[in-house]
Amino acid sequence: MSEFSVGRERVLTVGVAVARSGRLANLGDPLDFAMTLMAEKLAGAGPAGYRIRLAGRDTRSSAEGARQAVDELVADEDAKIVLTLAGTQVLPAVADACEAAGVPCLSSAFPWQVYYYGRGADENRPFDWTYHFCWGLDDIADTFADLWERVDGREHTVGCLWNDGPQGAWSRHPEHGFAPAAGARGHDLLRPEPYREPATAMALDAHVAAFRDAQVDIVTSAATGQDLALFRSRAAEGGWRPRLITCSRWLAYPPSVTSAGGRPAQAGVATLAYWTPAHPYVSSLDGMTAAGLAEAYEQRTGRQWLQPLGLAYALFEVAAHALTTAGDPTDRRSVAVAVGESRVRTIAGVLDWTAGPVPNIATVPLAGGQWQPGTRHDYELTVVTSGQVDGLPAAGDLIPT
Structure with a gap:
């Protein structure tokens, strides 16, 4: 018998590949917190006769570390499924290593087109082992268009501050990207x-000049906090300021990097609101609400809640569902099939792999938010448009500069 055994109790292991060192260590906080919170809850949530245990490995914020983490989780821990979250280079490396090793993988926080087409799949040739849930680049475009149209209620020329990495490249894709939507x-x-990450002042000065000369008043991007802070500083020094910046990716996290005038890079920036304490979501595993999870994080860590918390928690919910519904939870192929057939109500919403948009993918609806001065924190993500999220009220108005 390949699964772990404790006395007469059989154990199913869920592996977690999470950044705990290196430049992405902070991005690993939501998954690490959810893992700690879920360890005891999942012990009794497995199929009859089994206990679920969690085993983590540090990806060291690198593709090489990610592959090693998967190797250890499979060989040393006998993981029946591997979970991971975030990292432009790290997440695909985890998924590819799982595909090669023949172990189910579940991931999130990465636009699904970049995950799917960027790793070589298509509608006629899906992945065998790897599954994902997230929004798409087209969903980002629609959400941002909702926000742009709130500035003067019209169509705009929008300046694109895009890098030369995977998200920038796929945003420009003529068929699958942000641009066509x-x-x-x-x-x-x-x-x-x-521009190349990390950005230089010279590279961003060229963008500032292009936007200023074209009289652009809205900018959109997927920049890191550091690069956006530099862009805003260079724009301010050049005497130009857009009326609105929309930015995805790292801007889902609370402010940490300062920009011109000592303000956070996020100040006034509009972004995706994919999970907040106000989202009307409840875990079908343990009844945890979005508000309850955010409060638990703040109480236990003393830090401001993070949007990826909801996605991290949902990873464990889906893993438990797959192990419980699999025909044979000790067989990785059976577990992979169970993920692909899952429709689960989670703290991140209803995740449905049977509905597409392509095999291996379930989608997450988006609302629009803006980083505005807060009451509990200096800046808080305020929902300004409910977008695709049913039952989520807007908590404020969009404030252009």
């Missing part, structure tokens, strides 16, 4: 040459 809403995109 934004264009379908009637907005023109001004797209200078992409």
Whole structure:
């Protein structure tokens, strides 16, 4: 028997590949916290006769570390499924290693087109072992278009501050990216040459000049906090300021990097609101609410809640569901099939792999938010448009500069 055994109790192991060192260590906090919170809850949530245990490995914030983490989780821990969250280079490396090793993988916090097409799959050739849930680049474009149209209620020319990495490249993709969805809403995109991360002042000065000369008043991006802070500083020094910046990716996290005038890079920036304490979501595993999870994080860590908390918690919910519904929870192929057939009500919403949009993928609906001065924290993510999220009220109005 390949599964772990404790006395007469049989144990099913869920492996967790999480960044605990290196430059992405802070991005690993939500998954690490959810793992700690779920360890005891999942022990009794497995199929009859089994206990679920969690085993983690540090990805060290690198593709090489990610592959090693998967190897150890499979060989040393006998993981029946591996979970991971975030990291432009790390997440695909975890998924690819699981695909090669023949172990189910579940991940999130990465636009699904980048995950799916970027790793070589298509509608006729899906992955065998790896599954994902997230929003798409087209969903980001629609959410941002909702926000742009609240500035003067019209269509705009939008300046694109895009890097030369995977998200920037796929945002420009003529079929699967951000650009066609934004264009379908009637907005023109001004797209200078992409910059290389980390950005330099010279590279961003070229973007500032292009946007200023074209009289662009809205900018969209997927920049890191550091690069966005530099962009805003260079724009301010050049005497130009857009009326609105929309930015995805790292801007889902609470403010930490300062920009011109000592303000956080996020101050006034509009972004995705994919999970907040106000989202009307409840875990079907243990009844945890979005508000309850955010409060638990703040109480236990003393830090401001994070959007990826909901996605991290949902990873464990889906893993437990797959192990419980699999025909044979000790067989990795059976567990993979169970993930692909899952429709689960989670703290991140209903995740449905039977509905597409392509095999291996379940989608997460988006609302629009803006980082505004808060009451409990200096800046808080305020929901300004409910977007695709049923039952989520707007808590404030969009405030252009």
